[in-house]
Amino acid sequence: NAGVMQNPRHLVRRRGQEARLRCSPMKGHSHVYWYRQLPEEGLKFMVYLQKENIIDESGMPKERFSAEFPKEGPSILRIQQVVRGDSAAYFCASSPPGPNEKLFFGSGTQLSVL
């Protein structure tokens, strides 16, 4: 059973471009979470999704950021018109359905905005 797969591992974008980060959850997991981590800081929750539904997006910036978890395929975190402040590590985690399930994290995508 493969773990949570994130790609790309590293992504370089120029200011104003779009960034698309992909996350394939573990098999059987229907819950996906996205977190952002700035250097020397803890993880900041962004969004929690189930298949075809956004459950909690309270940590997501209101503009330029969007997330989806379609019925088929990976979850996508999309950042439009990136700025230098978007440079960070973005981690995806998945969990099976049900209460109190632990999170399994991917290795993250390091986004660098030039």
Place this chain on the structure above:
Amino acid sequence: LAKTTQPISMDSYEGQEVNITCSHNNIATNDYITWYQQFPSQGPRFIIQGYKTKVTNEVASLFIPADRKSSTLSLPRVSLSDTAVYYCLVGPNQAGTALIFGKGTTLSVSS
């Protein structure tokens, strides 16, 4: 969600036992306590979870007093490879709630 407070950093030497305490004064009745470990450039990894008293697995022990307002992660005989950031999380026992990470405790193990 209950707020957690833990030391920003701790230092230890190889072979010692390390105890990291987390305060969660506003813990709710249905909240569980979970600890994660994170190495540089990697995603966090689940270590241990408990509700009350003591839980032990092959990696660590978790001590939770009767009032559940704090918890202590105990790492026996640490090695250099235990150098990492350790996060204490408190969350309800229900689906649909995102777990919130704090800044964690940076543990540095020296030889």
